[in-house]
Amino acid sequence: AQSVAQPEDQVNVAEGNPLTVKCTYSVSGNPYLFWYVQYPNRGLQFLLKYITGDNLVKGSYGFEAEFNKSQTSFHLKKPSALVSDSALYFCAVRDNTNAGKSTFGDGTTLTVKP
Amino acid sequence: EAGVAQSPRYKIIEKRQSVAFWCNPISGHATLYWYQQILGQGPKLLIQFQNNGVVDDSQLPKDRFSAERLKGVDSTLKIQPAKLEDSAVYLCASSLLSQGLNTEAFFGQGTRLTVV
Numbered sequence: 001a002q003s004v005a006q007p008e009d010q011v012n013v014a015e016g017n018p019l020t021v022k023c024t025y026s027v028s029g030n031p032y033l034f035w036y037v038q039y040p041n042r043g044l045q046f047l048l049k050y051i052t053g054d055n056l057v058k059g060s061y062g063f064e065a066e067f068n069k070s071q072t073s074f075h076l077k078k079p080s081a082l083v084s085d086s087a088l089y090f091c092a093v094r095d096n097t098n099a100g101k102s103t104f105g106d107g108t109t110l111t112v113k114p
Numbered sequence: 115e116a117g118v119a120q121s122p123r124y125k126i127i128e129k130r131q132s133v134a135f136w137c138n139p140i141s142g143h144a145t146l147y148w149y150q151q152i153l154g155q156g157p158k159l160l161i162q163f164q165n166n167g168v169v170d171d172s173q174l175p176k177d178r179f180s181a182e183r184l185k186g187v188d189s190t191l192k193i194q195p196a197k198l199e200d201s202a203v204y205l206c207a208s209s210l211l212s213q214g215l216n217t218e219a220f221f222g223q224g225t226r227l228t229v230v
Contacts (some may be wrong), residue, residue, distance in 0.1 A: 004156070034218060043205065043221035044157070084218070090156055100145075101170050102219070104156030 002027040013081045014113055023091030028092045032094040033074040035065055039087045049091075050074060053106070061085070068111040074096035084114045087107045116140065118222035120206050126228045132194035135225045139187070139208030145169075147219060148181055148191050149205040159206055163189065196229045202229070 003026045013019045025031055032051055036044040046096045048059025065076045074091060091105045119138040127133050139146050144165050149157035160179065162170040166186040174181070178197070183189040193200055203226050207219040 036221075041223070043223045044207075044219075046218040046220070049218055091157075092156075101159060101162065102147075104158070106154070106156045 002093055002101075002103045004091050004093050004103050004105035006089075006091055006108045007050050009106075010109045010111065012111045012113065015083050016080050019076075019078050019081040019090050019112070020108065021091075021110060023074045023076065024072050025074060025091070025093040025104060026072065027095050029096050031072075031074075032049050032096060033060065033065075033067065034092040034094070035074075035076050036090045036092065036104075037087045038090065038107070044075070044090065047076070064082070081110075083112050083114055086110055086112045118206055118208055118220055120204075120222035120225055122225055123223065124226050124228075126194055126230060129198055129229050130195040132192065133196055133227060135204050135206075135227075136192050137189045137191070137206030137222060139189075139206070140220055143208035143210055143220070144186070145209045145217075145219075146183055146189050147205075147207040147209075148189070149207065149225045151203045151205055151224070153202070160191070193227075196227075198229050201227055201229045 005024045034049045035047040038044045047063050048057050050067045052056050058064045063078050088107045088109050090107045092102050094102045121136050146163045148160045151157045160174045161181045163183045167184050181191045203224040205224045207221045209217045209219045
């Protein structure tokens with residue numbers, strides 16, 4: 001069975017500092033990996049995805065994520081955090097052998113302080 | 115481009131009552147998903163449609179939950195009878211069919227259900 005772990009419930013960073021939100025996964029076959037962000041009272045929004053190719057993928061709002069196959073990780077990063085980045089972030093993995101079923105992590109709350 | 119539309123936004127019902135949620139996906143999106151998101155947890159897939167056929171409903175509690183997508187466009191999710199543990203946000207999402215597996219999902223704002 002596929003699974004996603006987001007080991008940190010909460011990440012706090014100061015504005016202007018780099019941020020990392022961690023994600024590890026377990027899946028059969030090649031993984032398709034996604035990051036979504038959820039702002040209060042709004043639906044999940046797609047940030048970026050890894051399908052194949054370069055291990056570093058770039059997405060919306062200056063975010064990027066690094067795929068590491070040996071460590072089965074897909075950490076979300078941003079070089080310089082903004083207060084407006086404060087939100088709930090979800091990592092998801094999709095199994096390419098199971099009709100594309102997605103499994104989400106339990107989320108990490110990012111708080112960026114001025 | 116219009117997003118995924120869901121209604122109602124909020125619903126409060128008593129246990130053992132029934133409730134239905136409606137979703138209209140983005141035009142042209144063949145795949146439609148219903149997720150349940152309990153507070154403090156990530157979304158859990160309940161059912162996935164491809165056009166009007168069910169692709170995955172392995173986590174749908176079929177004794178009380180049902181869903182349909184009769185014309186391959188909009189969809190309804192029903193709970194009958196509701197239990198206290200059904201209190202959650204119900205999210206609808208859609209994605210392009212294409213290769214199916216590598217396309218991201220677009221989510222609606224969700225319906226927050228409270229069962230009292």
